[in-house]
Amino acid sequence: MPNPTDSTQPDNIQRYASHLGLLQETDRYRQCGIVDPGLLDFSSNDYLGLSQHPLLKARAAEAIARDGVGSTGSRLISGSSDAITLLEERVADWKQTEAALVLNSGYQANVSILQAILQPGDWVFCDALNHASLNDGVLLSGARLARYHHRDLQHLAEKLAKAPKDTLKWIVTDSVFSMDGTLADCPALVALADAFGAQILLDEAHASGVYGESRASGLSEAQGMSGKIHLQMGTFSKALGGFGAYLAGSRTMIETVINRGRGFIYSTALPPAVIAAADAAVHVVQTEPEHRKALWQRMEQVHSRLGVLSHPSHIVPLHVGEGSRAMGFNRALKEAGFFLQAIRPPTVPENTARLRLSLSARHTPEQVDALCTAWENLKKDQAI
Ligand SMILES: Cc1ncc(COP(=O)(O)O)c(C=O)c1O
Numbered sequence: 001m002p003n004p005t006d007s008t009q010p011d012n013i014q015r016y017a018s019h020l021g022l023l024q025e026t027d028r029y030r031q032c033g034i035v036d037p038g039l040l041d042f043s044s045n046d047y048l049g050l051s052q053h054p055l056l057k058a059r060a061a062e063a064i065a066r067d068g069v070g071s072t073g074s075r076l077i078s079g080s081s082d083a084i085t086l087l088e089e090r091v092a093d094w095k096q097t098e099a100a101l102v103l104n105s106g107y108q109a110n111v112s113i114l115q116a117i118l119q120p121g122d123w124v125f126c127d128a129l130n131h132a133s134l135n136d137g138v139l140l141s142g143a144r145l146a147r148y149h150h151r152d153l154q155h156l157a158e159k160l161a162k163a164p165k166d167t168l169k170w171i172v173t174d175s176v177f178s179m180d181g182t183l184a185d186c187p188a189l190v191a192l193a194d195a196f197g198a199q200i201l202l203d204e205a206h207a208s209g210v211y212g213e214s215r216a217s218g219l220s221e222a223q224g225m226s227g228k229i230h231l232q233m234g235t236f237s238k239a240l241g242g243f244g245a246y247l248a249g250s251r252t253m254i255e256t257v258i259n260r261g262r263g264f265i266y267s268t269a270l271p272p273a274v275i276a277a278a279d280a281a282v283h284v285v286q287t288e289p290e291h292r293k294a295l296w297q298r299m300e301q302v303h304s305r306l307g308v309l310s311h312p313s314h315i316v317p318l319h320v321g322e323g324s325r326a327m328g329f330n331r332a333l334k335e336a337g338f339f340l341q342a343i344r345p346p347t348v349p350e351n352t353a354r355l356r357l358s359l360s361a362r363h364t365p366e367q368v369d370a371l372c373t374a375w376e377n378l379k380k381d382q383a384i
Contacts, residue, residue, distance in 0.1 A: 027323055028344065035339050040367055042357050043341040047210055047314050048291040049362035050241025055284060056277045060242075063276035071269040075258075079269030087279045088246075094217050094282055095248035096226045101257055102246055102275070104267055106205050106235035107133040109245035111140060112263030113201065113233060114172070116256055118143035122168040125159055125198070127151065127184070129177050134203060138172070150177075153188050160196040169198035175219035176206035179348055179356060181315030186225040199230040209239030209285040209292070210314060216285040216292055236274075240281035244270050294361035298368050302359065305372040316357040317343075318375065326353035329378060336374040 005021040023029040035041050050056055063083070073079040084102055091100035103109035114137025118124060122143040126134060129150045138145050146163070148156040156171070163169055171193055175184045186202070193200050204218035212221030220229050231249040236242045247257060257264055270278075285292070299314050306316070320326050323344035330342040333355070340355040348354065359368070 027327065028346070036334070039334060039337055039339040040363075040371070041339050042359070042363070042371060043339055044360065045206070045238035045358060046241055046360055046362070047206075047239040047295055047358070048241065048285065049360055050209075050239065050281050050284060050291065052362075053241060053281075053284060056241055056280045059276040059280040060273040063272040067272035069271055069273070071271050073269065074265065074267060075269045076265060081269075081272070081275070083272060083275045083279065084269065087275055087282070090279060090282050091246045091248055094215055094286065095232055095246075096215075096217070096221075097232070097248040097250070099251045099254040100246055100248040101254045101264070102244060102270065102278070103233075103257075103261075103264060104244060104270055106131075106203075106233070106237060106245045107136075108263045108267065109233050109235075109247060110134050110203065111137040112261035113231070113247055113257055114138050114143075115140045115263070116259075116261035117141075117201075117231075117253065118168075118170065120144075122170065123163040125156055125169065125171045127173045127177075129180060129182075130172060130174055131178055131203060131205070134172050134174070134201075143170075150180075151182060151185065153185065153192060156189075157192055157196075160192065160198060163196075165197070169196060170201055171198050172201045172203075174203045174205070176204075176211070176313055176315065178206055178315065179343055179354070180311070180317050181313035182311045183219060183313060186220055186223040186229065190225055190228045201231045201233070202229050204232055204234035205245075206238055206315065208234035209281070210295065216289070236278040236281060240278060240285065242277040242281055243274050244278050291361045295359060298359045298361070298363050298365070301365060301368050302357070302372065305369070306375070314359045316359070318355040318357055320353055320355065321351055323353040326355060329355055332378050332381070333374060336378070338371050338374060 005017050005024055071079040088100045088102055110133035118141035120142035123146060124138050124143045125146050125148060127150055128147050146159040148159050171189060173184050189200055202220055207219040209216050211219045215221055218234060220226050220232055231253055233245060233247045236244040295314055302316055303312055320329055326342035326344055333340055340357055343356045344353045
């Protein structure tokens with residue numbers, strides 16, 4: 001295979017080769033790796049293990065046999081189906097909202113939703129650690145972006161106070177932050193939104209299926225705020241084991257995204273197998289709490305072993321400082337039989353590189369114990 005960073009490339013692609021070379025030199029070169037099947041995977045977002053659930057597999061296979069492999073068009077042309085409409089009804093019921101919409105991926109959902117609901121002149125208030133897709137959606141909309149320090153509601157209040165009274169204001173935040181495992185404070189956000197006449201878009205990508213005692217619909221449910229958050233998006237790609245995303249909210253807001261969301265309008269709808277798996281997953285998370293309970297037990301185990309209790313969540317950042325140290329720990333953990341993703345700048349701020357430990361209901365207590373022991377032993381090794 002030709003070396004992509006080769007400096008003898010023709011002039012017209014030299015800029016790209018140089019850029020890739022720089023990334024390599026600074027240890028920031030990204031590659032699509034495959035997790036070695038011989039390692040225990042502590043990096044995936046399959047929090048409940050549903051990617052391997054028999055019902056999801058069976059429903060997906062039945063859908064292919066019945067409806068084929070493709071949806072054949074965008075939702076506004078030939079891509080809609082009774083199955084998608086039924087999934088949207090199921091999601092609205094799960095999230096207890098008036099309506100819901102299925103979108104093609106979490107990334108595409110966030111970009112499309114924000115582009116659809118915002119316009120230049122509106123103000124958007126974003127947590128500094130929001131997922132990249134939320135930032136990209138705001139940029140695309142042309143609305144004015146005000147970022148507040150991570151989970152700092154005093155800072156958010158100061159920013160809100162600066163916005164003109166008659167502008168449309170949206171507070172946009174992850175509910176569970178993907179790289180830190182920290183949690184948004186939904187009741188406090190709702191109180192601020194009420195005080196300043198703002199609306200909230202909550203990204204429940206890492207909370208759907210994991211949080212919420214009765215329906216497992218997300219952090220908004222767990223914090224008693226289901227009916228108070230104007231728009232909630234989430235994905236079927238993490239705890240729900242499959243692929244795709246949803247938006248839940250009022251009929252007016254859903255219709256707004258259908259009519260204005262370019263990523264929704266101009267893209268082929270999800271295929272039947274993906275819809276069928278998502279539908280089965282929304283059913284399973286509500287009827288089989290054992291997966292969630294197993295995950296919570298593993299979570300408590302890690303938190304009591306490693307003492308990282310400030311934010312009890314299934315995503316545990318193991319901080320190591322510099323990016324090169326994260327790579328050192330990543331390699332040493334591989335040698336010990338575990339795979340944890342090293343997360344480095346620019347994904348996270350300078351000097352906050354970490355190993356992202358993500359737990360799954362499929363991990364056994366013994367596996368979690370073995371990882372904690374390996375981690376504690378490696379931390380004593382000054383050479384890393
Ligand atoms: C908070 C958050 N929102 C959205 C997404 C994008 O979801 P998807 O992977 O389905 O595109 C992610 C993915 O990691 C995420 O962490």
